[in-house]
Amino acid sequence: xxxxxxxxxxxxxxxxxxxxxxxxxxxxxxxxxxxxxxxxxxxxxxxxxxxxxxxxxxxxxxxxxxxxxxxxxxxxxxxxxxxxxxxxxxxxxxxxxxxxxxxxxxxxxxxxxxxxxxxxxxxxxxxxxxxxxxxxxxxxxxxxxxxxxxxxxxxxxxxxxxxxxxxxxxxxxxxxxxxxxxxxxxxxxxxxxxxxxxxxxxxxxxxxxxxxxxxxxxxxxxxxxxxxxxxxxxxxxxxxxxxxxxxxxxxxxxxxxxxxxxxxxxxxxxxxxxxxxxxxxxxxxxxxxxxxxxxxxxxxx
Amino acid sequence: xxxxxxxxxxxxxxxxxxxxxxxxxxxxxxxxxxxxxxxxxxxxxxxxxxxxxxxxxxxxxxxxxxxxxxxxxxxxxxxxxxxxxxxxxxxxxxxxxxxxxxxxxxxxxxxxxxxxxxxxxxxxxxxxxxxxxxxxxxxxxxxxxxxxxxxxxxxxxxxxxxxxxxxxxxxxxxxxxxxxxxxxxxxxxxxxxxxxxxxxxxxxxxxxxxxxxxxxxxxxxxxxxxxxxxxxxxxxxxxxxxxxxxxxxxxxxxxxxxxxxxxxxxxxxxxxxxxxxxxxxxxxxxxxxxxxxxxxxxxxx
Numbered sequence: 001x002x003x004x005x006x007x008x009x010x011x012x013x014x015x016x017x018x019x020x021x022x023x024x025x026x027x028x029x030x031x032x033x034x035x036x037x038x039x040x041x042x043x044x045x046x047x048x049x050x051x052x053x054x055x056x057x058x059x060x061x062x063x064x065x066x067x068x069x070x071x072x073x074x075x076x077x078x079x080x081x082x083x084x085x086x087x088x089x090x091x092x093x094x095x096x097x098x099x100x101x102x103x104x105x106x107x108x109x110x111x112x113x114x115x116x117x118x119x120x121x122x123x124x125x126x127x128x129x130x131x132x133x134x135x136x137x138x139x140x141x142x143x144x145x146x147x148x149x150x151x152x153x154x155x156x157x158x159x160x161x162x163x164x165x166x167x168x169x170x171x172x173x174x175x176x177x178x179x180x181x182x183x184x185x186x187x188x189x190x191x192x193x194x195x196x197x198x199x200x201x202x203x204x205x206x207x208x209x210x211x212x213x214x215x216x217x218x219x220x221x222x223x224x225x226x227x228x229x230x231x232x233x234x235x236x237x238x239x240x241x242x243x244x245x246x247x248x249x250x251x252x253x254x255x256x257x258x259x260x261x262x263x264x265x266x267x268x269x270x271x272x273x274x275x276x277x278x279x280x281x282x283x284x285x286x287x288x289x290x291x292x293x294x295x296x297x298x299x300x301x
Numbered sequence: 302x303x304x305x306x307x308x309x310x311x312x313x314x315x316x317x318x319x320x321x322x323x324x325x326x327x328x329x330x331x332x333x334x335x336x337x338x339x340x341x342x343x344x345x346x347x348x349x350x351x352x353x354x355x356x357x358x359x360x361x362x363x364x365x366x367x368x369x370x371x372x373x374x375x376x377x378x379x380x381x382x383x384x385x386x387x388x389x390x391x392x393x394x395x396x397x398x399x400x401x402x403x404x405x406x407x408x409x410x411x412x413x414x415x416x417x418x419x420x421x422x423x424x425x426x427x428x429x430x431x432x433x434x435x436x437x438x439x440x441x442x443x444x445x446x447x448x449x450x451x452x453x454x455x456x457x458x459x460x461x462x463x464x465x466x467x468x469x470x471x472x473x474x475x476x477x478x479x480x481x482x483x484x485x486x487x488x489x490x491x492x493x494x495x496x497x498x499x500x501x502x503x504x505x506x507x508x509x510x511x512x513x514x515x516x517x518x519x520x521x522x523x524x525x526x527x528x529x530x531x532x533x534x535x536x537x538x539x540x541x542x543x544x545x546x547x548x549x550x551x552x553x554x555x556x557x558x559x560x561x562x563x564x565x566x567x568x569x570x571x572x573x574x575x576x577x578x579x580x581x582x583x584x585x586x587x588x589x590x591x592x593x594x595x596x597x598x599x600x601x602x
Contacts, residue, residue: 123516143514172514185502186515190522192558193494195577200554201486202580211584213444213473214487215424220521221491225581229574233567244562251555253501257493258548261541266534273530276496279503280526283512 002163003028006059006066008078010034010043012126013095014069015134018048020167023136033059034070043131057085060092065163068094073234075102079109079117086113091156093120093163097183099147099176101238115151118160119176120144121183122169129228140168147176184242189250191232192243194225303464304329307360307367309379311335311344313426314396315370316435319349321468324437334360335371344432358386361393366464369395374535376403380410380418387414392457394421394464398484400448400477402539416452419461420477421445422484423470430529441469448477485543490551492533493544495526 005021007014010032021027032040032049033056040052053059060066060082068078075094086092092110096102099119106117124142126133144164148157161171174182201210236243260268306322308315311333322328333341333350334357341353354360361367361383369379376395387393393411397403400420407418425443427434445465449458462472475483502511537544561569 123514143516145514182507182511182514185505185511186519190498190519193498193555194522195574196554196558197491197494197551198577198581199573200551202576204486204550206483207580210483210486211580211587213424213446213483214584215444217525218487218491219585220524221495222577222581223521224518225574225577226585227578229571229578232574233571236562236570237565237567240562240565244559247555247559247562249505250498250501251552251559253497254494254548254552254555257497258545258552261537261545261548264538264541266538269537270530270534272500273496273526273533275503276499276523276526277528277530279508279512280499280523283515284520284527286512 001026001028002064002159004031004063005029006031006033006053006063007049008033008056008059008066008068009070010039010048010134011069011130012128012133012138013122013124014067015043015046015048015131016124016136016138017067017069017095017122017163017167018043019134019136020139021163022047024166026163026166031059031063039131043134046131046134048131048134056081060087060090061085062087063090065159066090066092068092068096071231071234072096072098072102072238076105076109079106083110083113086110086116088116090116091118091159092116093118093160095120095122097121097187097235098238099145099179103147103149103176114149115153116156117149118152118156119147119149120160120164121147121179122164124169137168139164142169143172144169145172145174145179147174147179149176180239180242181245184239184246188235188239188243189246191224191227192236192247193250194222195232198222198225302327302329303365303460305332305364306330307332307334307354307364308350308370309334309357309360309368310370310372311340311349311435312370312431313429313434313439314423315368316344316347316349316432317425317437317439318368318370318396318423318464318468319344320435320437321440322464323348325467327464327467332360332364340432344435347432347435349432349435357382361388361391362386363388364391366460367391367393369393369397372532372535373397373399373403373539377406377410380407384411384414387411387417389417391417392419392460393417394419394461396421396423397539398422398488398536399539400446400480404448404450404477415450416454417457418450419453419457420448420450421461421465422448422480423465425470438469440465443470444473445470446473446475446480448475448480450477481540481543482546485540485547489536489540489544490547492525492528493537493548494551495523496533499523499526 005027007018018030030049031051031053032043033053034040043049107114122144124138306328319331331350332352332354333344334354335341344350408415423445425439
């Protein structure tokens with residue numbers, strides 16, 4: 001039982017964490033902190049939090065666990081604000097989509113308290129946001145990556161991992177750098193590609209005509225272009241070097257395929273398409289059989 | 302009432318057309334033709350067709366309407382096979398995803414009977430295929446593009462349009478060239494991009510690790526990479542010049558965004574993301590309000 005939990009950002013991610021722990025009977029008193037008074041009051045009304053903190057320092061004083069679920073660009077400022085009030089027994093974790101930049105900000109803000117900060121990333125979400133989007137089952141069966149630091153002790157790591165397990169999540173381990181490379185490839189780049197396609201079409205002279213004929217394939221392909229521009233600006237910049245490497249790899253792939261197309265090389269195009277379909281079918285089969293969750297590479301705990 | 306209908310290809314597209322017309326009481330006798338005897342027998346057993354044709358010529362003799370729903374690369378061969386048996390009152394249409402190449406093949410095969418060929422493209426489908434995937438409601442509320450030729454007379458155009466309307470579809474008109482430009486942008490390019498991403502990841506040394514962390518955003522983005530490689534090879538090659546133009550435009554867009562990323566230009570990236578999200582929301586709102594179907598540009602009929 002975590003007697004006191006402080007949550008910075010009481011929307012979809014932070015709110016669902018609080019609701020899940022409350023449902024599991026694992027949370028005592030939950031204190032919410034945030035920039036929006038309206039969101040905090042809504043979270044209080046919905047029973048997500050038990051108290052609105054009067055200050056960041058008050059929120060963390062005496063807390064067992066602090067979760068940062070605010071936009072990643074605010075990580076440094078929040079950690080600087082709480083550092084003076086951070087007691088030795090308190091563990092801090094976060095839910096940011098990038099990890100190297102978060103670790104850098106945490107080292108700068110926390111100094112010799114860095115061992116109390118356990119970087120995390122729950123692989124769950126939706127296009128909705130705010131306290132009303134929070135769901136007690138959001139993390140059930142989902143992955144949470146813990147990007148442990150050399151300074152983290154076993155107690156801190158176990159406290160964070162156990163909290164997420166009580167939300168129903170499965171814990172994976174990746175280094176912050178490896179985490180950022182992996183998510184650049186399978187999440188951050190696809191977001192950029194979807195935004196790029198919709199913007200490209202929207203800027204054409206005949207955009208209205210083109211959208212007229214866009215159908216369900218286009219809708220699914222571009223669903224992630226409905227995500228928050230501010231959030232994805234921050235993620236893209238925070239993970240800049242890994243993103244540049246993935247983007248260069250993808251542009252080179254498109255140049256190769258452009259060559260096949262220009263040459264009318266049907267067998268080469270079909271080989272790319274068939275390899276992609278086969279890899280995707282294997283991936284979907286692994287997800288559906290559950291091995292995608294229960295037999296991970298890269299370190300499950 | 303169409304007394305006799307011949308369908309080349311009795312799978313998802315051709316089978317659904319036959320079922321819809323039968324449900325509407327608009328089809329008399331439906332004859333099926335195809336390369337796979339098993340598919341034809343299955344279509345017969347399912348009541349999609351009433352008869353398996355003994356030859357392409359027999360199938361079209363005396364038919365009111367002939368639908369080509371086989372892969373587009375077979376269009377020329379089928380039209381050459383049926384041309385000698387094509388009577389003056391018979392109208393031929395197709396369901397191919399590209400139109401310029403189909404028109405070219407039809408002109409070569411049909412000669413002075415070209416006016417009897419009305420190019421069409423139903424904007425509907427699914428990842429499933431074969432007679433068992435056929436649904437009488439597949440075309441309900443969906444768009445069908447008719448890419449009329451100067452040689453088509455009003456009777457032929459009306460016969461094809463009315464058949465599709467009896468399937469529940471809404472008729473749009475585009476020239477073959479315009480059709481191919483539009484679908485290169487909103488359908489063919491996204492397919493190539495999705496295949497390209499999955500293949501790019503699958504070829505990396507750490508592909509298994511990467512797929513381990515791919516989640517729902519990746520799944521939707523790459524859904525169309527589950528489509529038939531053979532079919533998309535043919536579409537890509539058939540629409541090569543429009544595809545090259547769209548692919549070059551998209552690569553240039555990625556190069557611009559790469560520059561923003563390398564420069565750490567957050568406002569520029571956010572502007573692209575925000576423009577994309579706004580354009581997509583406007584498009585979704587138009588679909589949901591029905592204006593995407595009922596107030597088209599480009600010529601609704």
